[in-house]
Amino acid sequence: MATVDVVRSGSAGHTETDNYLTHSKGLLSWLLTLDHKRIGVMYLIATSAAFLLGGFFALMVRTELWTTGRTIMNHDTYNQMFTLHGAVMVFLFIIPGIPAALGNFILPIMLGAKDVAFPRLNLASFYLWMMGATFFLAALSFTGLDTGWTFYTPYSTTDFGTGKDNAIISAVMGVFILGFSSIFTGLNFLVTIHTMRPPGMTWFRMPLFLWAIYSTAIIQVLATPVLAITLLLLLVEKTLGFGIFDPQLGGDPVLFQHFFWFYSHPAVYIMILPAMGVISELIGVNCRRHIFGYRFIAYSSVAIALLGFLVWGHHMFTSGQSKLASVVFSAITFSVAIPSAIKIFNWLSTMYKGSITFNAPFLYALSFMFLFTIGGLTGLFLATLSVDVHLHDTYFVVAHFHYVMVGGALTSFLGGLFHWWPKISGKMYSETPARISALLVFLGFNLTFLPQFVMGTRGMPRRYYNYLPEFEPFHQWSTIGAYVLGAGALLAFATVIHSIFRGKPAPMNPWGGASLEWTCSSPPPHNNFDKAPSVEDCYDYDKLVWDEKTGGYLMRK
Amino acid sequence: MSEHAVADPHTGHDGHQGHNPFHAHHFDTPKQQFDAGKFGMWLFLVQEVLFFSGLFVFYAIVRVNHPEIFRWGHQALDPFYGFVNTIVLIFSSLTMAWAVRCAQKGQRTGLIVNLVITLVCAGVFLCVKYVEYSAKFEHGFLWAGRFNPHTEDHAGDHSATEGTTSHDSGHADASHAASAEGHGGHAHGPVGPPPKNAGVFFSIYFGMTGLHAIHVIAGIAAITWILVRSVRGDFGPDYFGPVDYVGLYWHLVDLVWIYLFPMLYLIE
Numbered sequence: 132m133a134t135v136d137v138v139r140s141g142s143a144g145h146t147e148t149d150n151y152l153t154h155s156k157g158l159l160s161w162l163l164t165l166d167h168k169r170i171g172v173m174y175l176i177a178t179s180a181a182f183l184l185g186g187f188f189a190l191m192v193r194t195e196l197w198t199t200g201r202t203i204m205n206h207d208t209y210n211q212m213f214t215l216h217g218a219v220m221v222f223l224f225i226i227p228g229i230p231a232a233l234g235n236f237i238l239p240i241m242l243g244a245k246d247v248a249f250p251r252l253n254l255a256s257f258y259l260w261m262m263g264a265t266f267f268l269a270a271l272s273f274t275g276l277d278t279g280w281t282f283y284t285p286y287s288t289t290d291f292g293t294g295k296d297n298a299i300i301s302a303v304m305g306v307f308i309l310g311f312s313s314i315f316t317g318l319n320f321l322v323t324i325h326t327m328r329p330p331g332m333t334w335f336r337m338p339l340f341l342w343a344i345y346s347t348a349i350i351q352v353l354a355t356p357v358l359a360i361t362l363l364l365l366l367v368e369k370t371l372g373f374g375i376f377d378p379q380l381g382g383d384p385v386l387f388q389h390f391f392w393f394y395s396h397p398a399v400y401i402m403i404l405p406a407m408g409v410i411s412e413l414i415g416v417n418c419r420r421h422i423f424g425y426r427f428i429a430y431s432s433v434a435i436a437l438l439g440f441l442v443w444g445h446h447m448f449t450s451g452q453s454k455l456a457s458v459v460f461s462a463i464t465f466s467v468a469i470p471s472a473i474k475i476f477n478w479l480s481t482m483y484k485g486s487i488t489f490n491a492p493f494l495y496a497l498s499f500m501f502l503f504t505i506g507g508l509t510g511l512f513l514a515t516l517s518v519d520v521h522l523h524d525t526y527f528v529v530a531h532f533h534y535v536m537v538g539g540a541l542t543s544f545l546g547g548l549f550h551w552w553p554k555i556s557g558k559m560y561s562e563t564p565a566r567i568s569a570l571l572v573f574l575g576f577n578l579t580f581l582p583q584f585v586m587g588t589r590g591m592p593r594r595y596y597n598y599l600p601e602f603e604p605f606h607q608w609s610t611i612g613a614y615v616l617g618a619g620a621l622l623a624f625a626t627v628i629h630s631i632f633r634g635k636p637a638p639m640n641p642w643g644g645a646s647l648e649w650t651c652s653s654p655p656p657h658n659n660f661d662k663a664p665s666v667e668d669c670y671d672y673d674k675l676v677w678d679e680k681t682g683g684y685l686m687r688k
Numbered sequence: 689m690s691e692h693a694v695a696d697p698h699t700g701h702d703g704h705q706g707h708n709p710f711h712a713h714h715f716d717t718p719k720q721q722f723d724a725g726k727f728g729m730w731l732f733l734v735q736e737v738l739f740f741s742g743l744f745v746f747y748a749i750v751r752v753n754h755p756e757i758f759r760w761g762h763q764a765l766d767p768f769y770g771f772v773n774t775i776v777l778i779f780s781s782l783t784m785a786w787a788v789r790c791a792q793k794g795q796r797t798g799l800i801v802n803l804v805i806t807l808v809c810a811g812v813f814l815c816v817k818y819v820e821y822s823a824k825f826e827h828g829f830l831w832a833g834r835f836n837p838h839t840e841d842h843a844g845d846h847s848a849t850e851g852t853t854s855h856d857s858g859h860a861d862a863s864h865a866a867s868a869e870g871h872g873g874h875a876h877g878p879v880g881p882p883p884k885n886a887g888v889f890f891s892i893y894f895g896m897t898g899l900h901a902i903h904v905i906a907g908i909a910a911i912t913w914i915l916v917r918s919v920r921g922d923f924g925p926d927y928f929g930p931v932d933y934v935g936l937y938w939h940l941v942d943l944v945w946i947y948l949f950p951m952l953y954l955i956e
């Protein structure tokens with residue numbers, strides 16, 4: 132049944148073996164593929180495109196804020212720009228970015244499996260993503276989507292009688308569909324990890340990336356349906372007048388906020404947990420030292436996933452919820468800092484006395500640790516009731532969120548992309564531009580968002596089109612930073628794309644990783660493993676030696 | 689290293705005895721495939737429960753804060769219809785479970801018969817729901833935005849039509865004393881003027897039963913698919929996973945209704 136293509140020779144010099152890229156040909160063999168690797172690659176392309184689109188909107192926002200008044204667009208367009216920036220980045224890029232793109236590719240290989248448990252469902256998830264994205268693009272063409280990515284009622288349910296209504300309906304439909312894409316991906320991964328681990332791979336012999344994806348999947352399956360029903364209620368409210376969030380009809384608009392954040396707080400862990408999983412792998416491999424505190428890192432992922440369900444009220448301290456509820460939410464929010472800190476300290480301990488390779492993935496991992504720590508610690512300011520009342524809805528919140536999401540999720544996405552790129556493409560990227568991209572992202576990011584902390588504490592409200600002249604220098608620093616950050620991200624993608632055409636063939640194990648994905652060829656064959664691999668300690672790097680001839684690591688004899 | 693070499697992934701067909709054609713190549717054994725499918729279905733059901741949860745939470749909030757809305761609104765629902773639908777769904781769960789048993793034992797005819805009965809029950813459920821919905825539309829008992837009750841205006845003619853139908857069937861089924869007694873008083877619609885925001889009750893009613901009905905329709909589609917495959921003879925003792933999974937789904941649909949019935953029809 133396996134149609135092994137006639138081996139083509141000559142093109143890149145490493146076609147002696149059949150791999151998933153050459154396994155079958157033609158556009159349809161990609162569009163209808165059930166191979167998790169190809170689906171992962173399609174996700175990678177799609178989510179990267181979404182990232183570039185969201186990044187474009189971000190630069191538009193930042194450019195407009197260069198001066199106090201109008202710079203390049205009117206206030207209506209500005210409102211749409213920040214809405215689209217947030218919605219595209221959150222729903223189309225960060226949530227699916229690491230799990231659906233990198234996770235899809237790596238997870239079954241790390242498990243020594245041939246595929247995920249439900250390959251058809253996996254492909255269906257991808258097409259649900261495409262459908263959701265299409266609804267978003269439709270919302271773009273209707274013009275006027277300016278609710279912010281949160282779709283707060285009663286604004287979103289107001290009958291405007293313009294194209295804005297259609298734009299909101301279309302975007303909400305889009306998020307609803309994307310939600311199911313996310314649910315099915317999570318479900319697939321949970322089942323795969325539960326039922327398809329190879330003999331010998333007990334729970335505590337799994338790579339930490341899998342623990343992170345597992346915790347993420349729990350949230351995807353448990354939290355996303357609540358968003359789905361909320362958006363469905365929003366839709367029937369807007370189209371039929373169900374009145375569930377409309378006080379005039381006996382509903383409650385704050386209920387929407389409760390429902391929305393019941394999903395969207397856990398959703399920030401959907402965004403950050405896979406990132407932490409990537410970092411655990413990058414730190415271990417590039418320090419050539421057994422990851423420190425394996426069990427603590429594993430448990431802390433699950434702890435973050437579970438605690439994440441109990442803190443949604445910290446988005447609503449000023450919404451009029453009861454004081455008691457606020458105190459409880461505040462206290463639980465503080466407790467999330469514990470598992471997060473456990474991870475940071477364990478990574479630092481892993482680095483201690485390690486022999487560190489400062490390649491691009493590791494530089495991204497370092498950026499992550501630096502930026503995520505700042506993002507996490509400023510979260511404590513916002514969890515403090517009295518402080519939050521002042522910082523609420525200011526640029527401080529914007530900066531905090533971006534330190535976690537961009538400083539955390541984006542840097543680890545790029546780090547993970549570089550780390551696994553030789554495996555995905557079979558090509559080595561060139562190290563120097565990759566390192567420069569890491570540097571640009573790091574510097575540009577800090578230049579963008581550090582001034583926003585300062586502005587926030589001085590009272591600059593978020594989402595404003597006009598601002599007081601005293602904030603102008605901060606905004607200008609921030610805008611310059613955004614362009615540097617954008618240049619860094621573009622350079623990263625350019626480096627990766629360049630390697631497709633000019634990169635050297637990648638060895639099986641270029642970094643000396645000890646988890647299973649480094650034991651199959653680069654790129655992996657259609658079935659991943661010709662023989663079921665034996666499972667050993669995935670953080671024991673001593674068993675590997677550098678081999679000059681292949682330019683990679685080999686098992687010590 | 690070579691312990692697992694039994695399953696040779698090269699060929700796609702591995703050397704298992706009694707290999708069935710539905711064994712997907714990425715699973716080592718049919719058992720692993722079955723376990724994966726079953727666990728996946730359970731996770732899907734968990735997801736479904738959370739999907740319904742939003743409406744249940746809204747129900748609880750309104751019920752606690754404004755019990756008068758429920759006290760007035762529920763009188764528009766005829767417990768008799770709700771009761772009939774409850775019996776129909778519970779019975780269909782029985783036939784569905786029986787169908788799974790038949791599939792496991794390789795009894796093709798029994799499987800087909802049970803699936804057909806389950807489908808018929810699902811159809812009956814939707815028909816009853818249709819009758820109920822039409823009555824609500826007729827009387828303007830609609831969700832908050834369209835709530836426009838007009839029972840008081842021409843109480844005579846409307847209660848006559850609705851009253852007779854339910855009375856007849858109610859007495860025919862004498863054993864269900866509780867429902868007959870209940871609906872006798874309620875068939876004429878809510879008593880007294882509607883409280884403020886009474887429409888919220890019907891938002892909840894249409895929201896919950898509507899979402900449930902969508903799940904019934906999805907169930908009909910799934911059972912039809914299973915039925916086609918049963919006629920084709922796909923299932924037997926070696927392979928009955930899909931029947932089992934659809935069965936689980938159908939029981940959840942049933943279970944949700946078992947909560948909805950008392951929560952909407954049987955409150956005082």
Ligand SMILES: [Cu+2]
Pocket residue numbers: 395396399442443445446
């Ligand atoms: Cu939060």
